[in-house]
Amino acid sequence: MNRELWENTELADPAFPINVFHTTFRHVDFLRLHWHEHLEIIHIVQGEAAYQVGGRTIIARQGDLLFINSGELHAASLTNANVPATICTIVFNPSMLNLKEPRISDIVAPYTSGLSLIANEFQQAERLYPQLFDMFARLADEFNAKRPGFELAVRAYCQLLFTWLSREYTATKRSDTEIEMLRLKNDRFKELFTYLEERYMERISVEQAAAIVHLSVYHFCRIFKQITGQTFIQFMNLHRMNKAEQLLMQTSMSITEIAAEVGCSSINSFSKLFRQLKGASPRDVRRDRIRS
Missing domain, CATH: 1.10.10.60 (Homeodomain-like)
Incomplete structure (x- = not known):
């Protein structure tokens, strides 16, 4: 896979690959088109933004949660150039889910390979939204506060969030043939975007x-x-x-x-x-x- 659009998102520690970003964006096109191997959960704290994810446009408003699957091309922009958006993002590598355990690895593998995809958006009316947001907030708090033992708590919250999302919000399950065709199309477009960048x-x-x-x-x-x-x-x-x-x-x-x-x-x-x-x-x- 062409890696020129690959973003090496800065994570806290290679042995503990997760980071939390809390940023107010004022430029219209604040997130260029890119992809990464990590999983990403986004909370719109204030304002509104348009996300391009997997060929869809998602208008995300204050309170909404978004999920970016491993390898998905995505970009974001403000819906109103005069109104900034404050966004909290948790980015973590799938290895945070303890992939050394074979049974866990078997559960996660379809999502890291692209055979299965989790839905990209969770609005506040969703049945599980309160649980998802509460866990998102607890994870961000543990990471930022860094109280004794926070590493255990953060890893546990990552696992629980992924469990809920994969159990309740798996949107796509593909055959090997389908995923090969999709990968070929995505790789070609990633090559194109690299060409355009240069x-x-x-x-x-x-x-x-x-x-x-x-x-x-x-x-x-x-x-x-x-x-x-x-x-x-x-x-x-x-x-x-x-x-x-x-x-x-x-x-x-x-x-x-x-x-x-x-x-x-x-x-x-x-x-x-x-x-x-x-x-x-x-x-x-x-x-x-x-x-x-």
């Missing part, structure tokens, strides 16, 4: 992109929209402006140089597109960086 400044046509994943233009456009929630053109424009924003914030390159770097032929078209997608002009972003 050559974002070039003029890449829809036809070229479709050829990389061996699909007709029609089927490519349909599947691409499912995976990313955007058309190919929208995705590439946003990706270029994300790169431009990074360069504006992190380098001393001139705005003209940055426009050329991200593949825009004129400063006027660059400034117009940047303002449209980022809500501010390149000059404003550069000025704010200098002030800060």
Whole structure:
């Protein structure tokens, strides 16, 4: 599997592979498309966000819980550019579930291989939501407080959460043939996203992109929209402006140089597109960086 979009999420300790992130996001597209081997549970503390997971768009509101399976491509953005979202995320490697125990390994293996998938969203009206949220909160508290013996508690909560989720919310069970076909499709698209990451400044046509994943233009456009929630053109424009924003914030390159770097032929078209997608002009972003 191509690993360029693989995210090596920072975990606390290789021997204790789990971390808890509590972050307020203010940028519209705050989580780029990526995947990782870990399992991820997300709580929307405040605000609202749109998650692209497994070819679906999930509008997650305050209080909702989300689950990301191992290997799933996912991304996230604010639904309102002017309203930030505060999100608590628990990310842990499946090894936290004690895979050295054969009986446990047999239970977890279908989920790490992609043969089985857990549902991605749990709203507050769900029957088990109170238990899931209570366990999520207890796990996060134990990890953050680090009281004596917290490692045992955290591992136990991971196991209990996974038990409830796999028992009550297994959404998909696939045959070996189905999973091989899905893996092939996912790998092709992961290769495409790596290609786009490396050559974002070039003029890449829809036809070229479709050829990389061996699909007709029609089927490519349909599947691409499912995976990313955007058309190919929208995705590439946003990706270029994300790169431009990074360069504006992190380098001393001139705005003209940055426009050329991200593949825009004129400063006027660059400034117009940047303002449209980022809500501010390149000059404003550069000025704010200098002030800060």
